[in-house]
Amino acid sequence: MRFLLRKAGFYALSFFIAISLAWLLPRLMPGDPIRRLTMKIVAAGTAGGGASTAGFLTESQVKRLYEHWVREFELDKPLHIQYISFLAHCFTLNFGVSIRYYPTRVTEIIAGALPWSLALLIPATIVGWFLGNYLGALAAYKRGIYDYVLYPFFLFVAQSPYYWLALILVYIFGFYLRWFPLGRAYSPTFTFSLSLDAIVEVLRHYTLPFLSVMLPYVGGEAIGMRALILYEMGSDYANYCESLGFNKWKILKYAFKNAILPQVTGLPLYFAAAFGGQIVTEVVFGYPGIGSLLYEAVLGQDYPLIQGCFFTIVAVTIIGNFLMDLLYAYIDPRIKLGYLGEK
Amino acid sequence: MIAATMTGFLPQPALATPEEITREEALICTEEAGSATIPTRMFNPYSPEAESVWYIGIFETLYIFDNVRFGLIPWIADGAPQWLDEYTLEIKLKPDVYWQDGTPLTAEDVIYSFELPKRYPETGAITLAMWPYVEKIEAIDKHTIRIYLNRERPNKPVVYVALCEAWIVPKHIFEEAEKQFKSITEFAFENPIGSGPYKLLRWESTRIIKVRWDDWWGKKYFGLPAPKYLIYIPSTGNEETNRMLMDAVVDAFAAIAPNWGDMMKYGVSYWFRHKPWTNPVHETRINMYLFNNERMNKRFGEYATAIKLAIAYAIDREIIAERGYFGLAVPLTDPTGVLPESPLAFLRSEDIVKDYTFSYDPDKAKEILDEANIKDRDGDGIRELPDGTPVTLVTIDVEGWTDWMAANELLKAFCEDVGIHVEVEHLDYTVWESRVITGDYDVMTYGVSLWNPGGYWGFLSVLDDRYPVWPLTNGTPARYHNEEIQRIRDEMAKYDPFDPAARTVLAELAAKAQEIIATDLPFVLTCVWGPEVGYQTKYWVGWPSAENPYAYGEQGEPGFLNVLIHLKPAKAIAPAPAPAVTVMTPELNRTLLALLNATQSINVQVSTIGTKISDLSDSIASLTSAITVLEALVIIVLLLQLYLIITVRRGGSPR
Numbered sequence: 001m002r003f004l005l006r007k008a009g010f011y012a013l014s015f016f017i018a019i020s021l022a023w024l025l026p027r028l029m030p031g032d033p034i035r036r037l038t039m040k041i042v043a044a045g046t047a048g049g050g051a052s053t054a055g056f057l058t059e060s061q062v063k064r065l066y067e068h069w070v071r072e073f074e075l076d077k078p079l080h081i082q083y084i085s086f087l088a089h090c091f092t093l094n095f096g097v098s099i100r101y102y103p104t105r106v107t108e109i110i111a112g113a114l115p116w117s118l119a120l121l122i123p124a125t126i127v128g129w130f131l132g133n134y135l136g137a138l139a140a141y142k143r144g145i146y147d148y149v150l151y152p153f154f155l156f157v158a159q160s161p162y163y164w165l166a167l168i169l170v171y172i173f174g175f176y177l178r179w180f181p182l183g184r185a186y187s188p189t190f191t192f193s194l195s196l197d198a199i200v201e202v203l204r205h206y207t208l209p210f211l212s213v214m215l216p217y218v219g220g221e222a223i224g225m226r227a228l229i230l231y232e233m234g235s236d237y238a239n240y241c242e243s244l245g246f247n248k249w250k251i252l253k254y255a256f257k258n259a260i261l262p263q264v265t266g267l268p269l270y271f272a273a274a275f276g277g278q279i280v281t282e283v284v285f286g287y288p289g290i291g292s293l294l295y296e297a298v299l300g301q302d303y304p305l306i307q308g309c310f311f312t313i314v315a316v317t318i319i320g321n322f323l324m325d326l327l328y329a330y331i332d333p334r335i336k337l338g339y340l341g342e343k
Numbered sequence: 344m345i346a347a348t349m350t351g352f353l354p355q356p357a358l359a360t361p362e363e364i365t366r367e368e369a370l371i372c373t374e375e376a377g378s379a380t381i382p383t384r385m386f387n388p389y390s391p392e393a394e395s396v397w398y399i400g401i402f403e404t405l406y407i408f409d410n411v412r413f414g415l416i417p418w419i420a421d422g423a424p425q426w427l428d429e430y431t432l433e434i435k436l437k438p439d440v441y442w443q444d445g446t447p448l449t450a451e452d453v454i455y456s457f458e459l460p461k462r463y464p465e466t467g468a469i470t471l472a473m474w475p476y477v478e479k480i481e482a483i484d485k486h487t488i489r490i491y492l493n494r495e496r497p498n499k500p501v502v503y504v505a506l507c508e509a510w511i512v513p514k515h516i517f518e519e520a521e522k523q524f525k526s527i528t529e530f531a532f533e534n535p536i537g538s539g540p541y542k543l544l545r546w547e548s549t550r551i552i553k554v555r556w557d558d559w560w561g562k563k564y565f566g567l568p569a570p571k572y573l574i575y576i577p578s579t580g581n582e583e584t585n586r587m588l589m590d591a592v593v594d595a596f597a598a599i600a601p602n603w604g605d606m607m608k609y610g611v612s613y614w615f616r617h618k619p620w621t622n623p624v625h626e627t628r629i630n631m632y633l634f635n636n637e638r639m640n641k642r643f644g645e646y647a648t649a650i651k652l653a654i655a656y657a658i659d660r661e662i663i664a665e666r667g668y669f670g671l672a673v674p675l676t677d678p679t680g681v682l683p684e685s686p687l688a689f690l691r692s693e694d695i696v697k698d699y700t701f702s703y704d705p706d707k708a709k710e711i712l713d714e715a716n717i718k719d720r721d722g723d724g725i726r727e728l729p730d731g732t733p734v735t736l737v738t739i740d741v742e743g744w745t746d747w748m749a750a751n752e753l754l755k756a757f758c759e760d761v762g763i764h765v766e767v768e769h770l771d772y773t774v775w776e777s778r779v780i781t782g783d784y785d786v787m788t789y790g791v792s793l794w795n796p797g798g799y800w801g802f803l804s805v806l807d808d809r810y811p812v813w814p815l816t817n818g819t820p821a822r823y824h825n826e827e828i829q830r831i832r833d834e835m836a837k838y839d840p841f842d843p844a845a846r847t848v849l850a851e852l853a854a855k856a857q858e859i860i861a862t863d864l865p866f867v868l869t870c871v872w873g874p875e876v877g878y879q880t881k882y883w884v885g886w887p888s889a890e891n892p893y894a895y896g897e898q899g900e901p902g903f904l905n906v907l908i909h910l911k912p913a914k915a916i917a918p919a920p921a922p923a924v925t926v927m928t929p930e931l932n933r934t935l936l937a938l939l940n941a942t943q944s945i946n947v948q949v950s951t952i953g954t955k956i957s958d959l960s961d962s963i964a965s966l967t968s969a970i971t972v973l974e975a976l977v978i979i980v981l982l983l984q985l986y987l988i989i990t991v992r993r994g995g996s997p998r
Contacts, residue, residue, distance in 0.1 A: 030774055031772075031773030032776075035780075035814070036814075037391065038467070038816055039813050040391070041467035042467055055804035055807065055810030055812040055819065056504060056810065057471060057810065057811065058472075058475060059810065059818075062816050063817065065464060072465070098382075098383070101382050101385070101392055102391055102528065103529040104383035104384075104385065109382040109383065113380065116548075183379070183583070184576075185549055186549070188369070188371045188576050189366050189371075189572075191364060283579060286378075286578075286579055288548045288549050292378050292379060292380050293380065295378065301773070
């Protein structure tokens with residue numbers, strides 16, 4: 001229990017530091033989001049807006065407009081008051097209203113985007129984890145041609161950044177071969193239904209982003225598992241089992257159970273990295289997830305939305321890590337004994 | 344938040360089977376939005392973040408700007424506006440206009456829409472610009488309004504801009520919304536009721552689908568638009584959207600691309616079938632090198648004008664138009680800003696054109712600098728002033744804005760030829776904005792529009808520091824203060840830009856302004872292009888073109904309504920194929936119906952639960968938002984104390 005409390009305290013502190021940075025860093029970026037909002041409002045009223053905007057509003061009208069929106073988003077308050085207010089609102093998951101998507105609340109925006117990110121990340125992570133570990137074990141167990149072909153492939157995909165792989169997949173399979181659409185979750189005229197056509201349409205759009213997230217993970221897990229299996233197969237208990245005449249497949253099963261432990265530890269770390277790192281994947285594929293949202297929020301200096309997105313990413317990461325710590329104790333009896341021993 | 348997540352992922356609960364939408368019935372538009380998502384459901388034209396492409400087709404304006412002839416097309420209005428006297432403008436409405444809920448649209452709705460930004464200046468709507476020059480607007484009867492200009496400060500161009508750009512909204516709905524929200528900008532109008540030919544069918548975070556309203560009042564006057572569905576999808580950038588246009592995933596898009604000619608092979612059409620593809624007479628953007636006149640005068644004093652004049656002769660505008668602006672623009676060699684073929688050609692002063700046409704003449708540029716005693720005194724290839732100050736200029740643009748970047752690189756090359764050193768800085772947008780705000784540049788690429796109801800008065804705004812021009816909230820990037828230009832503009836504002844009788848006086852005023860521009864050179868014009876819109880002809884034809892020259896607008900502009908009523912399907916819609924024969928037994932039928940009902944029922948229940956939990960979380964949020972800053976501080980202090988107590992009791996010292 002003490003161990004758990006200490007873990008919880010550690011995660012709480014990490015969380016606090018992370019969200020504080022999420023509050024501070026956007027404010028250090030050059031630029032003024034309210035100025036941008038003001039100019040957007042002014043430009044919206046005239047044809048050819050943006051660079052072609054003629055000045056129709058007077059200086060005092062623009063100044064009043066600007067000051068209104070500064071007050072509306074409480075950016076006229078001193079920084080320390082803004083910070084304390086932000087912390088207070090974090091307890092209620094109230095990140096306020098988005099600057100970019102006023103007057104929609106940040107929680108609503110994130111709630112709409114989160115399922116898309118999770119729908120991409122969770123299956124890709126699970127499939128990648130299982131596939132990667134089993135392929136890695138297979139390569140280590142069988143050796144020979146399996147190892148010569150699979151291992152270089154693992155190395156290649158493991159080192160590939162998600163976004164680079166995403167671009168390659170889009171270019172080859174989307175643009176050149178035209179086997180899959182170039183992006184988005186479905187076509188503009190798509191109609192939701194349970195028909196086979198509709199399911200195939202969604203899966204076709206899902207394939208490339210799924211592969212771009214899954215493949216690097218397969219490679220990383222496979223390399224790790226391969227090395228761990230090779231190590232375990234050379235350990236004392238494995239040699240002893242072999243000398244007793246145990247079937248190699250049975251020895252592999254024992255080795256697998258030991259080798260899987262570090263892979264389980266790595267799962268939340270990967271999940272966290274992927275969750276934050278799939279920003280570019282979502283932007284490349286036009287997937288309406290948290291990544292796209294964060295990208296746009298950063299470009300637009302939408303402070304509340306940036307804070308909300310980072311809060312979500314950090315919360316998912318930390319909760320995932322904490323749950324994995326508990327799960328680890330469950331699957332590894334030695335750890336469980338260690339936890340109980342502290343009592 | 345969890346419940347909202349669950350419902351956010353599900354498609355909108357289908358209480359009825361969703362409509363099947365075929366590509367042949369749908370007109371799909373896009374615009375470069377930076378992201379493929381539409382995170383907010385917002386259809387209030389007077390809320391700052393609602394994009395006009397979201398609600399185009401739902402709302403309408405009194406007039407549409409005729410950007411082919413520089414005129415006005417009555418839309419909700421009936422006939423041209425009439426000046427009863429110099430300061431009173433009367434507009435009649437069509438007598439049978441009504442909202443999509445059947446309520447008649449009357450003068451009250453129009454006046455309400457015009458007055459709304461007065462009560463809520465935070466909307467920043469275009470009608471706000473009108474009010475400093477208007478005393479009042481009143482309804483004479485249900486279908487007639489009168490606008491009374493301020494006699495001390497009339498401004499007719501701005502009034503016309505408002506007539507063409509102000510979206511008319513239903514008073515009976517907005518008045519109720521005003522009671523619920525402290526500002527009308529908070530009203531999302533999630534289920535919009537407009538007067539336009541389209542109604543909202545579905546909103547999703549990746550697209551907005553509108554369906555044609557076959558009872559539209561305007562069908563009597565304009566006919567029904569051919570596209571049954573109007574779909575909007577955001578795009579992540581020009582590259583993606585150009586590709587979608589080529590692949591016929593979208594039908595219309597406004598953005599520049601270096602390969603416009605190549606895209607015609609894929610069925611994309613423009614105004615012209617040849618360069619410059621756009622019609623530069625429809626002067627959407629007059630491109631220029633805009634000087635920071637304040638800094639130039641400070642750095643170079645009396646020599647600033649000579650340097651600017653030399654640059655005017657040093658640049659080859661044909662190459663800038665061809666390479667800098669991808670052949671979409673045509674050169675502008677005189678400072679009038681108006682092409683001889685334009686309907687506004689009467690504003691060109693022939694004297695100015697004769698005396699101040701800046702042809703590409705680097706020798707003349709060198710001669711001007713030599714005569715001003717600006718010479719290369721140390722042999723480094725860069726000219727210096729008599730006091731030794733080197734003539735170096737810093738020019739800035741935004742990284743990724745390829746036309747601006749190319750134009751700046753060309754400026755550098757041309758200026759180096761005549762001994763002026765130019766440093767080009769491609770900056771991130773926020774950094775560029777900061778530099779413009781602080782005035783840390785000597786020159787920059789810029790663009791101004793002439794082609795809107797503001798006309799030449801609007802074009803001169805870049806030189807009038809009383810009216811902030813993007814991206815500044817005060818002043819203009821030209822940092823040019825000239826009271827004569829201000830006086831000319833104020834005088835121009837008294838005249839109707841569409842009135843043939845006003846042409847003579849407007850031309851005289853324009854000539855005075857052009858002379859100031861030609862001699863002071865606050866900017867050097869380079870080239871001009873028309874609206875950079877491309878259309879896909881695979882599914883829809885009848886787009887505006889040189890062969891079919893009717894008034895048009897980009898996807899978010901009122902003029903797009905005029906495009907919609909001109910479109911026709913590219914091919915007749917084939918009858919739907921006969922459904923495949925399925926052997927349907929009663930048992931199978933019952934099972935399928937039960938499954939469908941169960942799915943719909945689950946959708947509805949989840950949605951209901953989601954709504955209830957969302958309401959609950961709203962209540963909790965509003966309740967707990969009452970936690971004051973002081974309470975939060977107390978909590979943090981208590982936690983720290985607890986930590987200290989625990990640590991001390993354990994015998995350690997707090998770290």
